[in-house]
Amino acid sequence: MKLQEVNIRLNRIIFHIDVNSAFLSWEAAYRLAYRGGRADLREMASAVGGDVALRHGIILAKSIPAKRYGIQTGETIWEAKKKCPELVLVPPDYGLYEKCSAALMEILRDYSDVVEPYSIDEAFVDMSTSCHLFGTPEKAAEQIKERIYRTLGFTVNVGVSSNKLLAKMASDFQKPDRVHTLYPEEICEKMWPLPVSDLFFVGRVTSGKLRSMGIRTIGELAKSDPAWLKGILKKQGEVIWAFANGIDLSPVLAEPEANKGYGNSTTIPFDVTDEETADRVLLALSETVAHRLRADHVQAGVVSVGIRYADFSYVSHQRGFYNPTNITTEIHKTACRLFREVWNGMPVRHLAIHTTRIDGEESWRQGDFFDSSDYGKLFRLDGAVDRIRDCFGIDSVKRAVFLNQPIDHMSGGISREKRSVDDSLREEDRSWHLELASIPGSLLEAVSGEYKKRLRVSAGLPAQGKSCL
Numbered sequence: 313m314k315l316q317e318v319n320i321r322l323n324r325i326i327f328h329i330d331v332n333s334a335f336l337s338w339e340a341a342y343r344l345a346y347r348g349g350r351a352d353l354r355e356m357a358s359a360v361g362g363d364v365a366l367r368h369g370i371i372l373a374k375s376i377p378a379k380r381y382g383i384q385t386g387e388t389i390w391e392a393k394k395k396c397p398e399l400v401l402v403p404p405d406y407g408l409y410e411k412c413s414a415a416l417m418e419i420l421r422d423y424s425d426v427v428e429p430y431s432i433d434e435a436f437v438d439m440s441t442s443c444h445l446f447g448t449p450e451k452a453a454e455q456i457k458e459r460i461y462r463t464l465g466f467t468v469n470v471g472v473s474s475n476k477l478l479a480k481m482a483s484d485f486q487k488p489d490r491v492h493t494l495y496p497e498e499i500c501e502k503m504w505p506l507p508v509s510d511l512f513f514v515g516r517v518t519s520g521k522l523r524s525m526g527i528r529t530i531g532e533l534a535k536s537d538p539a540w541l542k543g544i545l546k547k548q549g550e551v552i553w554a555f556a557n558g559i560d561l562s563p564v565l566a567e568p569e570a571n572k573g574y575g576n577s578t579t580i581p582f583d584v585t586d587e588e589t590a591d592r593v594l595l596a597l598s599e600t601v602a603h604r605l606r607a608d609h610v611q612a613g614v615v616s617v618g619i620r621y622a623d624f625s626y627v628s629h630q631r632g633f634y635n636p637t638n639i640t641t642e643i644h645k646t647a648c649r650l651f652r653e654v655w656n657g658m659p660v661r662h663l664a665i666h667t668t669r670i671d672g673e674e675s676w677r678q679g680d681f682f683d684s685s686d687y688g689k690l691f692r693l694d695g696a697v698d699r700i701r702d703c704f705g706i707d708s709v710k711r712a713v714f715l716n717q718p719i720d721h722m723s724g725g726i727s728r729e730k731r732s733v734d735d736s737l738r739e740e741d742r743s744w745h746l747e748l749a750s751i752p753g754s755l756l757e758a759v760s761g762e763y764k765k766r767l768r769v770s771a772g773l774p775a776q777g778k779s780c781l
C-alpha cells in the first residue's frame with residue numbers, strides 16, 4: 313500500500329450501523345405497523361425463540377426488559393422461562409428479517425455509495441466523501457438513526473470513527489438508539505478500560521488465554537509486546553494487538569450492484585437434513601425460476617444456490633452453464649450439484665436459487681459432445697407444462713415426487729411467498745398456538761381480528777365465537 317493511500321485511509325469517516333435486538337425489534341415494528349398491534353414487544357420481557365419442536369427452543373433475540381432477567385441469546389427456552397416465567401415468546405420469521413434488512417440497506421445507500429452489509433442487521437458505511445452534505449459526522453449519524461426509526465420503526469446504534477474496527481466497537485457501547493464516537497484520540501478513555509473479551513475478534517477461548525497471561529483489559533493488550541503476543545497466538549496475536557491499538561486499514565467493501573437476474577427462495581417449514589429433501593426443494597424452486605425465465609423468453613448463463621442454515625448463517629455457490637438455459641431440469645441438476653459441493657451437513661432452513669447472465673432465448677443450441685439431454689424434447693415439455701398451468705392454474709400439473717409431500721411444488725415466487733409470509737399461518741407457525749398460552753391478554757387484544765381468526769382456524773377452532781386463545 314502506498315503512503316498516500318495509507319494517509320487517505322487514516323482520515324476516513326466510517327459508520328457502523330447496528331440494529332438493536334434486530335429480530336425482536338423487527339417483529340415488534342411489524343406487529344405495530346401491519347398487524348394492528350398496540351403492545352410493543354420491546355417494552356415487555358419478550359424474546360424470539362426457535363421452534364420448540366424442531367430447533368430445540370433456542371433464544372435468538374431478546375428485549376431489553378428480558379435482558380434484565382438475565383436471559384441470554386443462545387440459551388434454551390426452558391432456561392429462559394425458568395428465569396422469567398411470563399416471558400413472551402414469538403417464533404422467528406426469516407422472510408420478514410430479509411425485508412427489514414433490505415429496507416435498512418436501501419436507506420443507508422442514500423447517504424453513501426459505499427455500503428457494506430456486514431450481517432443481516434449490521435452494515436459499514438464509508439462516509440468520507442459524502443459526510444459534508446449532512447453536517448458533522450455526529451449530525452449525519454443522528455440523521456441516519458432518526459430516519460431509520462421514522463421510516464422503518466426500529467432503532468439502531470451508530471458507531472462513528474475513522475476505521476471499521478473502531479466504528480464497530482463504538483456501536484457496541486451503550487444501547488439502544490445511540491450514536492457513539494470512538495476516534496483514535498478517544499481510545500484510551502473509551503476502549504482501553506473495557507474487558508479484553510469485548511474486543512472484536514477476541515472469542516471466549518482467546519480471552520481465556522489472555523486472562524491466563526494476566527491480560528484483562530483491552531488497554532493491557534494494547535500495551536503488551538506484539539512480538540511476544542505473536543509468539544503465543546500466531547497471526548491472531550498480531551491482529552488483536554493492532555485492534556487493541558485501534559489500527560485497522562481495511563476498506564469498506566461496497567456490495568457489487570445486485571445482479572440482474574431471476575431468483576426465488578423459500579423458507580422450508582422444517583429443517584432439511586438430507587440431500588434427497590434438499591433436491592426436492594431445489595426442484596420446486598427450479599420450477600418457478602425456470603418458469604419466469606421462459607415467460608420472459610430469456611435464458612440464464614449462471615445459476616447459484618444459497619443456503620441459510622438453522623443458525624441463520626449463509627453460504628452461496630454458483631456455476632456457469634455450457635449452454636445458457638431456461639429448462640427446469642437443467643437448472644435443477646446444476647442446483648443439486650452446487651448444493652452437494654457447498655452443504656456442510658448442518659440443518660438447512662432456507663434455500664434459494666438465483667440465475668444471472670441473462671440473455672435472449674434461442675430455440676436451438678450449440679451441440680455439446682458431453683450433453684446427453686435431448687434439448688428439443690425438454691424445451692417442448694416445459695412449454696406444454698407452462699401452457700397447461702397458464703390455462704388451468706399452477707397446481708393443475710405437478711411432478712409425482714411432490715405427491716403426499718409437505719413441500720410446495722412451486723416454491724418461492726411473489727404470490728406464494730406473499731401468502732406464506734403475510735397471510736396464512738404456515739406449517740412452521742403451528743408452534744404458535746402452543747406458545748399463545750404464554751402471551752398476555754393485552755398482546756392478544758392487539759392482534760388484529762383477521763389474524764386472530766386465522767390463528768383460531770389453524771388451532772382447529774371455529775373462526776368465530778368466544779375466544780379461548
Ligand SMILES: [Mg+2]
Pocket residue numbers: 330331332333334433434
Ligand atoms: Mg444488532
